[in-house]
Amino acid sequence: MSEEIRLDGRVAIVTGAGGGLGRAHALALAARGAAVVVNDLGAARDGAGSSDSPARLVVAEIESAGGRAVADASDIATPEGAQALAGAALSAFGRIDALVNNAGFLRDKSLAKMEPLDFEAVLRVHLTGSALMSRAVWPAMQEQGDGRIVMTTSAAGLYGNFGQSNYGAAKLGVIGLMNTLKLEGARHGIRVNAIAPVAATRMTEGTVPPEIVASTPPGLVSPAVILLCAQQCPVNGAIVVAGGGYFALARMVETEGIALAPADVTPEAVAQLIPRISDFTRAQGHDDALSALRVAVDAITSRE
C-alpha cells in the first residue's frame, strides 16, 4: 500500500461547491485534513439567481464530520468576487494551497439559435472565472513557493457536443489557460492540472441514461482532485478523465508531419498529403508551443 495522501495544514478553495461535484470535492478535501473555503453563488442550473445557503449547508456538513470550513457566496465570474473569495480564504486560514475551479452553468442551444449574451455568460463563468480565480490566488501561492490549481474541463470541450458551443469553447479554453499557467507556475512550485469529470449531478440531469447516473456519483471523481491538490501531486499540465471509477489521461497530439518545398505548396498538394499525415500511430504531444515549433522547423530544415 502506498502512503496515505493527507492535506493536513493545507487550505483549499473549491468554487461552486454548494452541490454536485464541488460539494463532493469539498467534503473529500476536508476529510483528508484540508481547511476548505466552500464557495457557491447559489445559482440555478442556467446561472440565474443567488443564495448563500448551498455553501453554508456544505460547511455545516464538513463541520459535523469534524472538519474545518468557511462559506463564501462570491460570484467568481467577476474580478471583485474572485478577489473577495481569495481574501476570505486568507483571512480565515492565512494561506491558499489549492484552488479547484469548478463553478459553472449551462445555456445549451445550437449556435444559430443562441443569444450572444448566453455565449458570453457561459464563457465568463467557466473560462474567465477560472482565470480570475487563478490570478487572485497566484500571489499567495507564489509567496509560499507552493500551490495547486485544478481546472474543470469536459468531454464537450475536448471533443464537442451538440448544442454546447459556448460550453465547449469555455471548457477547451480552460485547457489553454492551464497550458500557459503550468509554465508560468513551474518556477514558483505551482502545478496546474485539469479534470474532465463524468458525474450524475443536476447539470447532467435528463441527459444521462439512468444506468450511468447510478454508476457515476460525484464522489468517485474527488479522489483525483485530492491527488492534484496534494503536495504529492505527480503531474503538471495533465488532463485527468475521471468518472465512475474510470481514470484516463487526455492530451493534444500532432501526427508526424511532412514538409513540402515552398514551390510545391498548393491546395492540391495539401489534399494529397492528408492521408499520409492522418496516421496517428506515431503522433506526439508537446510540452509547450516552442517544442511544437521546433519539430516543424526540424522537418522544414531537413526536407530534401
Ligand SMILES: NC(=O)c1ccc[n+]([C@@H]2O[C@H](COP(=O)([O-])OP(=O)(O)OC[C@H]3O[C@@H](n4cnc5c(N)ncnc54)[C@H](O)[C@@H]3O)[C@@H](O)[C@H]2O)c1
Ligand atoms: N457533471 C458532469 O458530468 C460534468 C461533466 C463535465 C464537466 N463538468 C463540470 O463540473 C463542474 C461542476 O458541475 P456539476 O455537474 O457539479 O454542476 P452543478 O450545477 O451541480 O454545480 C455547479 C455549481 O456552480 C455554482 N455556480 C454557478 N455560477 C457560479 C458563480 N458565478 N460563482 C460561484 N458559483 C457558481 C452553482 O451554484 C452550482 O452549485 C462544472 O464546471 C461543470 O461544467 C461536469
